[in-house]
Amino acid sequence: MDDRELLKVVMGIVGKDRCLDDCAEIPFGELVMVATTDMLHRTTDFVPGMTDWQAGWMSAAVTLSDIASMGAAPKYLLIAVGLDDWKCLEGVMKGAKDCCTKFGAEIIGGDIDRHTELTVVTTGLGLVSRRDIIRRTGAWPGDLVCITGTPGQAQAWLEGYHQFEKKLFEPQPRVQEGQLLGKAGVSAMMDDSDGIALSLYDLMSVNELGFSLEAAKLPLPAGIPEQQARELALYGGGDYELIFTVAPDRFPVPGVSATVIGTVIPEKRVTLDGVPLERRGYQHRWE
Amino acid sequence: MDDRELLKVVMGIVGKDRCLDDCAEIPFGELVMVATTDMLHRTTDFVPGMTDWQAGWMSAAVTLSDIASMGAAPKYLLIAVGLDDWKCLEGVMKGAKDCCTKFGAEIIGGDIDRHTELTVVTTGLGLVSRRDIIRRTGAWPGDLVCITGTPGQAQAWLEGYHQFEKKLFEPQPRVQEGQLLGKAGVSAMMDDSDGIALSLYDLMSVNELGFSLEAAKLPLPAGIPEQQARELALYGGGDYELIFTVAPDRFPVPGVSATVIGTVIPEKRVTLDGVPLERRGYQHRWE
Numbered sequence: 001m002d003d004r005e006l007l008k009v010v011m012g013i014v015g016k017d018r019c020l021d022d023c024a025e026i027p028f029g030e031l032v033m034v035a036t037t038d039m040l041h042r043t044t045d046f047v048p049g050m051t052d053w054q055a056g057w058m059s060a061a062v063t064l065s066d067i068a069s070m071g072a073a074p075k076y077l078l079i080a081v082g083l084d085d086w087k088c089l090e091g092v093m094k095g096a097k098d099c100c101t102k103f104g105a106e107i108i109g110g111d112i113d114r115h116t117e118l119t120v121v122t123t124g125l126g127l128v129s130r131r132d133i134i135r136r137t138g139a140w141p142g143d144l145v146c147i148t149g150t151p152g153q154a155q156a157w158l159e160g161y162h163q164f165e166k167k168l169f170e171p172q173p174r175v176q177e178g179q180l181l182g183k184a185g186v187s188a189m190m191d192d193s194d195g196i197a198l199s200l201y202d203l204m205s206v207n208e209l210g211f212s213l214e215a216a217k218l219p220l221p222a223g224i225p226e227q228q229a230r231e232l233a234l235y236g237g238g239d240y241e242l243i244f245t246v247a248p249d250r251f252p253v254p255g256v257s258a259t260v261i262g263t264v265i266p267e268k269r270v271t272l273d274g275v276p277l278e279r280r281g282y283q284h285r286w287e
Numbered sequence: 288m289d290d291r292e293l294l295k296v297v298m299g300i301v302g303k304d305r306c307l308d309d310c311a312e313i314p315f316g317e318l319v320m321v322a323t324t325d326m327l328h329r330t331t332d333f334v335p336g337m338t339d340w341q342a343g344w345m346s347a348a349v350t351l352s353d354i355a356s357m358g359a360a361p362k363y364l365l366i367a368v369g370l371d372d373w374k375c376l377e378g379v380m381k382g383a384k385d386c387c388t389k390f391g392a393e394i395i396g397g398d399i400d401r402h403t404e405l406t407v408v409t410t411g412l413g414l415v416s417r418r419d420i421i422r423r424t425g426a427w428p429g430d431l432v433c434i435t436g437t438p439g440q441a442q443a444w445l446e447g448y449h450q451f452e453k454k455l456f457e458p459q460p461r462v463q464e465g466q467l468l469g470k471a472g473v474s475a476m477m478d479d480s481d482g483i484a485l486s487l488y489d490l491m492s493v494n495e496l497g498f499s500l501e502a503a504k505l506p507l508p509a510g511i512p513e514q515q516a517r518e519l520a521l522y523g524g525g526d527y528e529l530i531f532t533v534a535p536d537r538f539p540v541p542g543v544s545a546t547v548i549g550t551v552i553p554e555k556r557v558t559l560d561g562v563p564l565e566r567r568g569y570q571h572r573w574e
Contacts, residue, residue, distance in 0.1 A: 006373055006399055013380045014394045024395035026363060026412070029316050037410055039367040039400040076313060080326040080408045086293055093300045107301045108311035111408075112293055113326040121367045121398075121408035123324055125313070 004202075020206050021135050022066040022190055023126070032133050034126045036066040041082075041119040047158075047168060052091025054169045055118060059092070060099035062193065063124035065173035065240040069191040071134040071182020072126035074105035074175060079122050082115025092120060103175040132182040139188040139207045139245040145262040146251065148174050148241045150219045151196055152229060155236025161224060171240045177256045181244055184253040189244040195235045195281030196261075199243050200270045210269040213262035213277065234272070237282025291489075307493050308422050309353040309477055310413070319420050321413045323353040328369075328406040334445070334455060339378025341456045342405060346379070347386035349480065350411035352460035352527040356478040358421040358469020359413035361392040361462060366409050369402025379407060390462040419469040426475040426494045426532040432549040433538065435461050435528045437506045438483055439516060442523025448511060458527045464543045468531055471540040476531040482522045482568030483548075486530050487557045497556040500549035500564065521559070524569025 011019045018024065023034035040046065040062065046055045060077060067074045077100050081092055089112065097107055105124065113119075153167040174191075181189060188207065192199045200211045220229035245264050252258065270277045298306045305311065310321035327333065327349065333342045347364060354361045364387050368379055376399065384394055392411065400406075440454035461478075468476060475494065479486045487498045507516035532551050539545065557564045 001373055003399060006376060009377050010380055010397065010399070013377065013384055014397075018395055024363070024365070026395070033320075035363065035365055035396055035410075035412070037365040037367045037396060037398050037408070039369050039398050039402075039406070039408060041369065041400065041402060043403065044401060076311070076322065078311070078322055078324040078410055080324045080410075082326050082328065082406065086288055089293060090296050090300065093297055097300055108305055108313070109322055109324060110297065110301075111324050111326050112290060112297070113328065114331060115326075115328060115406070116330065116403055119326070119369065119402070119406060121324070121326060121410075123322075123365055123367075123408075123410035125322070 022069045028127065030129065031127045032130055034067055034070045034072045034128060036063055037121060037123040038062045039119065039121045042117040046118065050169050052088045053095035055120065056092035056095025057099045057170050059120040059122045060096040061171045061173050061240060063122040064099065064103050064105060064175055065191045065193065067124050067126035068173050068175045068178030069189050069242055070128060071132050071178050071189065072128035073179055074103055074124055074126045076108045076125040077105050077122055078109045079107060079120065080111040080113065082113045082119035084115060084117050088118055096122065103173060128182060134182050134186055134189040136188055136190050136203055136206050139203060139209060139264050141209055141264050141266040143187050143245040143264040144248055144251050144260045145211050145213065145245055145264060146258045146260050147192065147196065147243050148177050148256065148258045150221055151192055151239045151241050152232030152236045153221045154238030155232045156221045156224060163223065164221065168238050173240050174242045178242060180253055180255045181242065184250055186244040186246040189242055192239050192241050192243045194237050196243065197234045197277050197279065198281030201279045204268060204270060208268065210265045210267050211262055212265045213272045215273050217259065217261045219259045235281050309356045315414065317416065318414045319417055321354055321357045321359045321415060323350055324408060324410040325349045326406065326408045329404040333405065337456050339375045340382035342407065343379035343382025344386045344457050346407040346409045347383040348458045348460050348527060350409040351386065351390050351392060351462055352478045352480065354411050354413035355460050355462045355465030356476050356529055357415060358419050358465050358476065359415035360466055361390055361411055361413045363395045363412040364392050364409055365396045366394060366407065367398040367400065369400045369406035371402060371404050375405055383409065390460060415469060421469050421473055421476040423475055423477050423490055424493050426490060426496060426551050428496055428551050428553040430474050430532040430551040431535055431538050431547045432498050432500065432532055432551060433545045433547050434479065434483065434530050435464050435543065435545045437508055438479055438526045438528050439519030439523045440508045441525030442519045443508050443511060450510065451508065455525050460527050461529045465529055467540055467542050468529065471537055473531040473533040476529055479526050479528050479530045481524050483530065484521045484564050484566065485568030488566045491555060491557060495555065497552045497554050498549055499552045500559045502560050504546065504548045506546045522568050
């Protein structure tokens, strides 16, 4: 049983439509409010060596990334902190606040709880105009498949390349890029927090089409043997880049640094240089 | 160090204004959106014997109660579930969904995480018209102090009175009452989840006045010796009744079953039959 199988249990209860995108949508006059929640905790998400400030920063960043992936502007964050040691609280709150401040959001509420380990749940609310919202659905055969930045760096740290510490410990959600991509009318978008491969399989599950990637086009983390670097880029977790599809005549998008890595194809499969891409990446395992 | 001292650390970082009420407020056209988040988990909140369904119900109920205490109608719930055993998920989600359905809200999003113990964080969003919103501030000397229902029953279960199991295991947030009280223009309101005494001290901390209670007026759980019953009503946790202050000419409020238990006084103190009331109730302790 993995995360995506477990999600099917939830779909059966709350409805499939509620589980398809990075954020839920709430009508908000001429705008749409998007809402998302994420749980992080010490043993799984906060790497040994991270400061409390970095744990707080990361907690806010993952939620702001979900908002960015809808093309929305983050506005509000609620934060629930479960603490085994109350002395962590100040650092966690400051890290979350600094991340919010950098990306235009503010902390408006929260809860404090005693817990067996540091556990942080952030709920983010963002706003976007109806015409600029981008969902996971909407990709079209012939569209380009693109990704911002250089994927694989966060996972590279976990495999010993410690020059990438900041990428893992202080992820920078693509908030500005997300909004520019939304305004530019890209066709589908999500963040790649579980790796490129899983993200594309997620996109395929809600679009009646597939993706053909070219290995030579993948941007790779520097200073790592090519085969390992490609493995990290395709299957590594912990990145918060945006993967999107876009009509060729709308790319590039001014102000957004992104790389074309493939095309949308009518067949429902994901390939790399014509060979089926493995469906694996960052997932929790459930016994 | 207790919860309220720890809250001062948070106030120093996110601002005191962000920590005063049960919910944060977001302008929403002619309405106000209220937002609140709560973390519950097995060792502290889910009593042994509770079913997964009840854990899910309770998780939703505590958040809907915060929304009710602002006079707002609950609309949306996000739920993050940390699981040590994936088989809990279905029951938790069904319980949360059933509670939402009963009180007019729907689950719009969530997250699933692997955790060392069942941990549920619910974030609720509600709507209320600007003129009907009720905050903790706004009490006025001469106002009546009132409470809905019969406080102390949840704590009574913990002390062996098992006839009150449903009060603790399946709390019923005062959603309809909260909205009727908001429309009726009560002056200040909050829920009494940490007990009447602590709630009144919380209200005093944000209002420049105090409260004079009369022991004989307190509604008490039935079938319990009077002194113990009064102790439970004043200091017990786990209730989700609404405590509010209201001008005498606006009480009673049609459709709301509530009891007058005292009056608002100009002096900044809380008394029971003229004697200072102890400032204690349900709080986490931090070493």
